[in-house]
Amino acid sequence: ETGVTQSPTHLIKTRGQQVTLRCSSQSGHNTVSWYQQALGQGPQFIFQYYREEENGRGNFPPRFSGLQFPNYSSELNVNALELDDSALYLCASSRTGDGKETQYFGPGTRLLVL
């Protein structure tokens, strides 16, 4: 069984740039959630994708957007990067419909905005 993978592992960008982060979900999972984890904090929910559509969104501005593909992989796009966007971005996959829907996390992408 293949776990959740994310790419790249690390990324450095400058303020105002755009970034795309990628996630491959675990085999058998159909739902992908994205989280932002700032230093010393717990993960904060950004949004979730199910059946290629956004299925819930946290308190993040529209410059955070995403996609889910037919193979259930997903992208997180952030436009007009700000210094405060520096964080660990975590992707989690789950299977909607099994009742409990435990989320399984990838290793994360660490983004630094200068």
Place this chain on the structure above:
Amino acid sequence: DQQVKQNSPSLSVQEGRISILNCDYTNSMFDYFLWYKKYPAEGPTFLISISSIKDKNEDGRFTVFLNKSAKHLSLHIVPSQPGDSAVYFCAARIMNTGNQFYFGTGTSLTVIP
């Protein structure tokens, strides 16, 4: 607005003893709770979960207790092992809102050999 709180940033325990990690929440609509363990440079790893219809769930050395009236969750690890040293997060989900989980800020557990 932190709906899930872990008030102890760190905990040290001797190997073989019990580790108790605590979590408090404010939203009575939470229906499903999970504990994750996180090592540096890795994503959180699922440990154990509990539904709001239960008050205890056990899996090997790990037991989660839920006290709904107190809005309190705890994770017991017994016996504690040095490999248990990691940051532990509790997370909760609001019923009927899809799959959005709210996380605490984490407790760093150190098990001393």
